[in-house]
Amino acid sequence: MKTRVKFLVLSLAIALLMGVGSAWAEIRIGLMCPLTGSWASEGQDMRDIVLLMADEVNAAGGINGQKVTVLVEDDGGDPRTAVSAANRLATRDITAVIGTYGSSITEAAQGIYDDFGIIQIANGATSIRLTQKGLKYFFRTSPRDDEQGRVASETIADMGYGKVAILHDNTSYARGLADETRGLLEQDNKEIVFFDALTPGERDYSTILSRLRRANPEVVFFTGYYPEAGLLLRQKSEMGWDVPFLGGDATNNPDLVSISGTSAAEGFYFLSPPVPQDLDTPQARDFLSSFNEKYGSNPGSIWAVLAGDGFLVLSEAIKATGSLDKDELAAYMHNELSIEGLTGAISFDQHGDRVGELYRLYRVDGQGNFIMQE
Amino acid sequence: MEFFFEQLINGLAVGGIYALIALGYTMVYGVMRLINFAHGDLFTIGSYLGMTILATWAVAEYLGPFAGILLLITMVMFLVGIIGVILERVAYRPVRQADRLSAVVSALGASIFFSNLVMLIWGPRFRVYPDDILPRITLNILGLDVPLLRILVLLTSLSLMGILYFFVQKTKTGTAIRAVAIDHGASRLMGINVNRIISLVFLIGPALGGAAGVMIGLYYGQVNFTMGWSYGLKAFIAAVLGGIGNIPGAMLGGLLLGVIEALGAAFISTAWKDGIAFIVLILILIFRPTGLLGERVADKV
Numbered sequence: 001m002k003t004r005v006k007f008l009v010l011s012l013a014i015a016l017l018m019g020v021g022s023a024w025a026e027i028r029i030g031l032m033c034p035l036t037g038s039w040a041s042e043g044q045d046m047r048d049i050v051l052l053m054a055d056e057v058n059a060a061g062g063i064n065g066q067k068v069t070v071l072v073e074d075d076g077g078d079p080r081t082a083v084s085a086a087n088r089l090a091t092r093d094i095t096a097v098i099g100t101y102g103s104s105i106t107e108a109a110q111g112i113y114d115d116f117g118i119i120q121i122a123n124g125a126t127s128i129r130l131t132q133k134g135l136k137y138f139f140r141t142s143p144r145d146d147e148q149g150r151v152a153s154e155t156i157a158d159m160g161y162g163k164v165a166i167l168h169d170n171t172s173y174a175r176g177l178a179d180e181t182r183g184l185l186e187q188d189n190k191e192i193v194f195f196d197a198l199t200p201g202e203r204d205y206s207t208i209l210s211r212l213r214r215a216n217p218e219v220v221f222f223t224g225y226y227p228e229a230g231l232l233l234r235q236k237s238e239m240g241w242d243v244p245f246l247g248g249d250a251t252n253n254p255d256l257v258s259i260s261g262t263s264a265a266e267g268f269y270f271l272s273p274p275v276p277q278d279l280d281t282p283q284a285r286d287f288l289s290s291f292n293e294k295y296g297s298n299p300g301s302i303w304a305v306l307a308g309d310g311f312l313v314l315s316e317a318i319k320a321t322g323s324l325d326k327d328e329l330a331a332y333m334h335n336e337l338s339i340e341g342l343t344g345a346i347s348f349d350q351h352g353d354r355v356g357e358l359y360r361l362y363r364v365d366g367q368g369n370f371i372m373q374e
Numbered sequence: 375m376e377f378f379f380e381q382l383i384n385g386l387a388v389g390g391i392y393a394l395i396a397l398g399y400t401m402v403y404g405v406m407r408l409i410n411f412a413h414g415d416l417f418t419i420g421s422y423l424g425m426t427i428l429a430t431w432a433v434a435e436y437l438g439p440f441a442g443i444l445l446l447i448t449m450v451m452f453l454v455g456i457i458g459v460i461l462e463r464v465a466y467r468p469v470r471q472a473d474r475l476s477a478v479v480s481a482l483g484a485s486i487f488f489s490n491l492v493m494l495i496w497g498p499r500f501r502v503y504p505d506d507i508l509p510r511i512t513l514n515i516l517g518l519d520v521p522l523l524r525i526l527v528l529l530t531s532l533s534l535m536g537i538l539y540f541f542v543q544k545t546k547t548g549t550a551i552r553a554v555a556i557d558h559g560a561s562r563l564m565g566i567n568v569n570r571i572i573s574l575v576f577l578i579g580p581a582l583g584g585a586a587g588v589m590i591g592l593y594y595g596q597v598n599f600t601m602g603w604s605y606g607l608k609a610f611i612a613a614v615l616g617g618i619g620n621i622p623g624a625m626l627g628g629l630l631l632g633v634i635e636a637l638g639a640a641f642i643s644t645a646w647k648d649g650i651a652f653i654v655l656i657l658i659l660i661f662r663p664t665g666l667l668g669e670r671v672a673d674k675v
Binding site for chain 2: 036037038040041043044170196197198199201202203204206207208210211214227230231234238239240255258259261300
C-alpha cells in the first residue's frame with residue numbers, strides 16, 4: 001500500500017514538472033463554455049469562434065512566435081459542473097481563460113481562477129457584483145446589467161410610453177435587470193402596471209399573456225431569454241394582441257425568429273451590444289468573412305462573439321507585454337489596453353469592466369432580420 | 375368569469391399533455407415498481423421524430439392536414455414505442471432481479487444518454503416545426519376565443535386516454551397487464567408471459583409520450599433537447615398526484631395539475647405558479663398519501 005502511495009506521488013510530481021516544462025513552448029489558453037446543457041448552442045458557438053481565431057493566429061506565426069493552444073472544457077451551463085471544469089483547466093498550466101456564458105456559472109468559477117492566479121475574461125456575465133469583489137485577474141467583455149437597465153428605461157422614455165409592464169423569469173440576471181429598470185422608470189414617473197415572472201423552459205405562456213393583456217400596458221419589457229421571448233411573441237400574435245414588446249440582451253439570437261415565426265416577430269425591439277454585421281470596422285469584416293468561409297453562416301449569438309473579443313484582448317496583451325506573467329498582463333489590460341474588437345472599441349477600467357457605451361436598439365423587420373436603430 | 379373559463383381551457387390543454395406523459399410513468403410503475411426517468415426523454419425523441427418525418431416526407435401534403443397529422447402521430451407512436459421496448463431490454467431487464475436502486479440508476483443513466491443522443495443527432499439549438507401544417511383557426515365558443523388547435527390537442531389526448539382505458543379494462547391482454555401489476559409470480563403461474571406483458575407496457579407508455587411530443591411540437595412549434603426534463607417532472611408529479619400505478623389517476627392528476635397551474639398563475643401570481651402546484655400536491659399527499667385515486671394498500675410496494 002505504502003509503495004503504491006509513493007509511486008502515485010512520484011508520478012504526480014513528474015506529471016506536474018512536465019506540465020510546467022511545456023509552458024515555454026506554447027501559450028496555453030483555456031476556454032470554459034457550455035457545450036452541453038440548456039445553453040449548449042451558445043457554448044458550441046463560443047468554441048467555434050475561439051478555435052477559428054486561434055487557428056488564424058497560429059497560421060500567421062502565433063503570438064510573439066509562440067503557438068497558441070486552446071484547451072476547451074465543458075461547464076454544462078451549470079455552476080457545479082463549472083467548478084470541476086475550472087479546476088481541471090486551472091491545473092493544466094494555462095495563462096488565461098476565456099468564458100463563460102451565464103453570471104451564476106461565471107461566479108462559481110471566478111474564485112478558483114483567482115486562487116490559481118489565472119486571468120479570466122468572461123464573455124456572457126453581466127451581473128454587477130462579479131467585478132465588485134476586487135478580483136485582480138477578472139475581466140469581462142460583456143456589459144453590465146445596470147448599464148442595460150439605464151438604456152432600457154431611456155429607450156422606453158424615448159418611445160414615449162407611459163404604462164409599462166415588466167416581465168422577467170426569476171433568474172438572477174433577468175430579475176436584476178427587471179428590478180433595475182423598474183427603479184429607474186419609477187423615478188421617471190412611469191406607471192408600472194405589471195411586474196411578475198414566468199417559468200422558463202415551459203411551452204405555454206398563454207396564461208401570463210392574458211394577465212398581461214388585462215393590465216393593459218402600452219409596452220412590455222421582457223428581461224428573459226430568447227426561447228421564452230419567441231414563444232411569447234408567437235402566442236401573443238395568436239391571441240391577436242399587438243402591444244409592442246421590448247427585450248433584453250438575452251433575446252438577441254436568430255433562433256428567436258424561427259421560434260416565433262417571422263410575422264409574429266416583426267416589430268419586436270431588443271437591446272444588445274452591436275453584432276459584427278453592423279460594425280463597419282476591418283476587424284469585424286475580416287472576422288465575418290473567415291467565419292462565413294469556415295462555417296457557412298454568420299455567428300448566431302452575440303455572446304459567443306464576445307468570447308472572440310476575449311481572445312483578441314488576450315493576444316493583444318501578450319503581444320504588447322511580451323510576457324505571460326499574470327500581473328504584467330493584468331496591469332496592461334487594466335491601464336493601457338485599447339483595441340478595436342469585434343463589437344467595437346474595448347478597454348477596461350480598474351474593476352475589469354468594459355468601458356464605454358455598448359448597447360444599441362434593434363428592431364426585427366418583416367423578413368425576420370435584426371435591424372440596428374439609429 | 376370569461377377570464378376564468380379562458381384559463382380553465384388553457385389549463386385543460388396543458389393538463390391533457392401532462393396526463394398523456396403521466397400515463398407512461400404510471401403504467402411502468404404499475405407493472406415494474408420502477409420510475410422510468412428516461413420517459414421524459416422518450417417524449418423529446420417523439421417530438422424530434424415528428425419534426426423530421428414532417429420535414430422529410432411531407433405527410434401532410436399528400437393526405438391533407440388532418441389525415442396527415444393522424445398518420446404522423448401513429449408513426450411516431452410506433453417508433454417511440456419500439457425505442458421503449460429496446461430500452462427495457464437493454465437497461466431494465468438485466469437489473470430486474472437486482473436491488474431497486476440499480477434500476478433507478480439505470481433509468482437515470484438512460485435519461486442522460488437519450489437527451490445527449492438527441493443533442494448529438496439534431497444539435498443543441500432550438501428546432502422548429504414547419505409553421506403551416508395545420509390551419510390556425512380561432513373558434514368563438516360562448517364569447518371565448520379559443521384556438522382550434524388547443525381543442526384538438528385536448529380531444530386527441532382524451533381519446534388516446536379513452537382507448538387506453540378501454541384496452542386495459544376490457545380486453546384479455548389488458549387483464550393480463552393488470553394481473554402482472556398485482557403479482558409477477560402468480561401471473562406467470564396463470565400462464566401469462568410476464569416478459570411479453572412488460573415489453574407491451576414499454577411499447578404503450580413511450581408511444582403515448584411520443585404522441586404528446588408530436589402535439590407539443592405541432593402546437594408550440596419549438597422543440598429542444600432538454601424539454602423532456604421539465605415535462606417529465608410535471609408529468610411525474612401528475613402521476614403521483616393521481617396515485618401512481620393507477621391509470622385513471624394519471625389522467626385525473628394530469629388534467630388537475632394543468633388546471634391548478636393555470637388558475638394559480640392567473641389569479642395569484644405567475645412567478646408562484648409551480649409553488650402553488652407543489653403546495654397542492656403536498657396537501658393532497660398529506661391527506662391521501664397514495665394520491666387521489668391510489669389504492670389504500672399499505673404494502674403496495
